[in-house]
Amino acid sequence: MRKDVEEVAAALVREYLSRKGLKKTIACMDEELPRTNLSINNRSDLRRILHLESLYKKNKSEEHPLKSMLEIMVKEQMKKGGDAKRCHLVDNRTLSAEENVPASASTTTDASYVWKDGDLAGQYGDSLSLSESSSAVSQLTASPAKESPSPKSSKSVSLCERGIFLPSSSQDSFLASSKAGLGYEKKNSDVDGQGSRTSRMRRGIMAGPITTSSQENSRRRPVRRTPGSLCLDKPEDDSDRVSWMSQSSSLDAGLTEADGTRPFERASSLSVSSHRQSMDSSEFDGLQRVKLHKNKSACSPRVDGLHMAGLVLDDIEDDEDLCGLSTVPVSNSLPQHNLNKRPMDQQTATALKEIIFGSPMMCFSEEWKRQSFTFSHVPALRYGIVQKKGGPCGVLAAVQATVLQKLLFERTISDSSSERLRVSDAVRTKCLTEAVAEILWRAGDRKKATVAINSGRSLFTPVGHYRSEGVLETITCVDVESLDGLKLLVEQNVQQFESGPFGCILFIICAILSRTIPMVRRDMDVPTSTLIGAHGYCTQELVNLLLCGRAVSNVFDDEMKLDSGNGNFTLLKGIKERCNIGLLSLFEHYNICKVGSYLKTPRFPLWVVCSESHFSVLFSLYEDLASSPWSPREFDLYYYDGLANQQEPIRLTVYPGSAVKPSGSEDVDTDLIPPLELCIRTRWADAGVSWNESEPIL
Structure with missing residues (x-):
């Protein structure tokens, strides 16, 4: 009986917070008072339990109706309370x-x-x-x-x-x-x-x-x-x-x-x-x-003739008074039986720091702490995620490319390709939600995922060989076992990723925990490798984790065995399958690595570009560009760099092959060729690139 009363009261409070748009408060409430199978998440069910149908209709017909049921009850109680003594004969x-x-x-x-x-x-x-x-x-x-x-x-x-x-x-x-x-x-x-x-x-x-x-x-x-x-x-x-x-x-x-x-x-x-x-x-x-x-x-x-005091659910000893409450059908917004909430503990936080930095005494830099997936306010670049300072560029580029995938190729709209880039706040936030969910679901091997949520308070007191920084200590982990449930959970907490503090950090914690820490170590060629390297830059393992769901150390296809002598060999792990988002690297131009076809020819014409220790994004508006490794005629690519303080789109025209090149390009000194062009030529050999009156990025 007491449990039923608590669930009804909690549902009434949640309905009030929802009507007032207090999403962060709801998130905090869900952390401290998690929902159960008895939770009531349907407003019509709540109105029926509290017998508020008539009052709800009466309020709705007023000139300035109240938004929440709690306000309706308070208003009626205040109205009746002034005439309480007149209730007598x-x-x-x-x-x-x-x-x-x-x-x-x-x-x-x-x-x-x-x-x-x-x-x-x-x-x-x-x-x-x-x-x-x-x-x-x-x-x-x-x-x-x-x-x-x-x-x-x-x-x-x-x-x-x-x-x-x-x-x-x-x-x-x-x-x-x-x-x-x-x-x-x-x-x-x-x-x-x-x-x-x-x-x-x-x-x-x-x-x-x-x-x-x-x-x-x-x-x-x-x-x-x-x-x-x-x-x-x-x-x-x-x-x-x-x-x-x-x-x-x-x-x-x-x-x-x-x-x-x-x-x-x-x-x-x-x-x-x-x-x-x-x-x-x-x-x-x-x-x-x-x-x-x-x-x-x-x-x-009749409900409209009752005083609201009768709707106050006291601690009644007789369970039969509200026995019908537990039989109310619960239409939970999330599949509650697939959720598993747990606060961060020091053991997990220590393991996370060791795989991210190499030591539990290391901490995230201010550049990482301040970085979230905040979109640009430039009218022509509203799809772009802004990078405040150097460091998290690899994470931002991977998420940016996936947002463009959702925006350009997975939305069923009839607008032209160029018009799709002019997005509203709601559309880009929706694309960010779907992008985050897809990356995490892929990291969880499409079976489960873990979402890290900032609870706003410390959940454990660090002791021993561990340096506290106020980030990992506040995280609550939520496990989800369905893609729809994951999308809904991310949607409810998307503000933490988009504009809240530690948005970028929360995201990589989600990816690591979705893959699990032991599996991330198993993916790497060297188990002692880290996901954030010197100067706070993302390593290739972290970028690969976001692009293909595995924290492998290489970008070639499949695996490679190196003979170490005496019958021993070293196994080098690469990309297992064709990815949605590709990768182009300047290191390949210098013969330091070899990017395989799984990344060079992705399912969508979207590439993360690694150039001069910085990650950015190159993309096309036409999906058929990704269907073949060769293009018989020129085509346009758009370039976006969240750290470059862009004020307008950068459109590049690519001329595949050596036969057709833009005028004047033959006499250009190779030392002055922009690194971005060299990256493009690793995909389209000997291609000419025109910047279309934009200033080349050197």
Whole structure:
């Protein structure tokens, strides 16, 4: 029961945060209070559980509707709270046997009981009409008569205070039997004892010694409400508490039991004296309470006529009151059974630092800490990710190329290729989400992935041989076992990658943990290699991890065995399959390495360019360029460098082969050829390149 209440309350808070657009707050809440299979993530389900349908429709029809259900509840509560005292009955007259009230007067008194938000028939339908049913029961707004200062009136018993209304002809006889059964005794003139005794009788607590008011308050059982109960304003003194308790009992008296009888009909058939003496306070309380989930066939109160106080979910001891809550279908936004959240621990953080830097005493530089995947504000370059300082260029280039893959070749739009580069904020963020998810899913061998989320607080206290820096210590790891779940999880936390602190660091942690640290070491030719080398630059292992999902040390195809003599050989690991994104390297021009066809001819015409220890991106707008290693005619390539402070696109025209070259290119000194052209010629041999009036990048 308590768990159900907590889930409903948590869902109400999450709905409020979602309506207010507080995504970071929701993320923090999900970290500290993770969702479960019982979590309610559907607004319609939450409205149904809290009985807010009518209030929701009423709010929606207003000129300035409130956004969240929590605000609607607060507004209604504030509206009702100002008129709380008016919830009592207008007429405070009582039925006293000593005053010999005639039947006609009783009828008049009964008729004076009115509702604040509508009559009884309006609340419960024709079956409980005041004018037609002589056995109608007061539903919560009944107020006791003011006690007369005379001893005689203090001994009177009001049927109205018990929430019991009988036909006029039956009231006198019932009152007489009640008096006889309860065995009223003469009270002394002690006002305290008199008030306490009267209060105890009215609440049905007869056994035990008379206690003081303070003792009675401390021992009094709290009133247990059903989710559909009306407003009960908790009294501040004993006299008001009598009214409060009697109103609570009168509410239940108006409902129908499962066997078709009314609670007051069952109570009147018993001897009041023997019944009250034989039952304890909890049994008497249980007699007066009627559980709404057992009376679905009976008339239910309209939601728009209820006070919002009745919708407050207290810690109710009876599990049956909200037993239907757990059966509400849960449409979780994420496949909860495939999620596994765990905070970062020092052992994992140490292993990460060792594989990234080579030592747990090393830390990320300020260039890495400040770098996220933030897009350019230049109108013609809104697709480009901006690099603040040198260092993370290899990571940024790999993500940039994958963003262009999503933007140019995987979006089903009819715009021309050039128009696709003019993107809105929402579109480029969507492409970033899909790019991050694809890279991580590939690193996890397309079976699982791990997303690292910044929790904003330290999750462990480092000890021993470990240098703290406030990054790894704050990470929460979330494992996902489906691509759709991964995309949704990244989408919910994309701001951490796009604009939050440590966005680039979080991403490489995601990639390493998705591949797993042992597998990353196994991919490398030398297990002691690192992913970040000297001066904070990305190594080829890290770039390969992002491009092909394996942290291999080489860029040639497949594997290569080197004979070490004496029957021993060294295995060098390369690229296993054709990649979506390719790679061109200046080192190949200098015969330092050999780039294989899996990277030279990728599935999409997108290449990460490694030139002068810096990574950038070269791409074409036409997908068919990647279908063949040769191109019979000239074509255009676009170049983007996030660190170059570009203000406009750089378009290069490539002339394959040596037969056709741009004018004047024959006499150019080879020492002055831009490195980018040399990289292009590793893919298209002897190609001529025109910069189309752009300044060549040397």
